Amino acid sequence: MNRSFLALVSAVGSLLLTACGGPGSGDDCDEPGSFICQESVLALECRSGKWRQLPCRGPLGCRETDEAVRCDTSGNGPGDACAASAEGRGLCRQDGKAILECREGILVETASCTSCVVEDSEVSCQP
Numbered sequence: 001m002n003r004s005f006l007a008l009v010s011a012v013g014s015l016l017l018t019a020c021g022g023p024g025s026g027d028d029c030d031e032p033g034s035f036i037c038q039e040s041v042l043a044l045e046c047r048s049g050k051w052r053q054l055p056c057r058g059p060l061g062c063r064e065t066d067e068a069v070r071c072d073t074s075g076n077g078p079g080d081a082c083a084a085s086a087e088g089r090g091l092c093r094q095d096g097k098a099i100l101e102c103r104e105g106i107l108v109e110t111a112s113c114t115s116c117v118v119e120d121s122e123v124s125c126q127p
Helices: 004-022
Strands: 035-038 044-045 050-055 061-065 069-071 091-092 098-104 106-112 115-119 122-126
Touching: 035 061, 035 069, 091 115, 091 122, 098 122, 106 122
Parallel strands: none
Antiparallel strands: 035 044, 044 050, 061 069, 091 098, 098 106, 115 122
């Protein structure tokens, strides 16, 4: 075998091992507030020195761009984890019949309604 072929095989092998060996939930991290996509429907957030799983159940899932990690939480429900940056913010439950709010890192149902609406980042519930 020639040396360039061996170098190529070695380089590809290193890339595959790096891709498989990324951080997991509970692993240590040192950049609070940073995110990565672990799977197409799961993000990891660096919070309190540990990677924490955040579900991305909406149709757009988890996606990484050069600027940011985007996690579509539109399909998330009560009891799902939420990001520190979403603390105190609300969203409509997937069926549009309740408001969910991020409280202490968990989505909690705060109001039931006949119709939940989001306008300019404001969530409102019609009784």
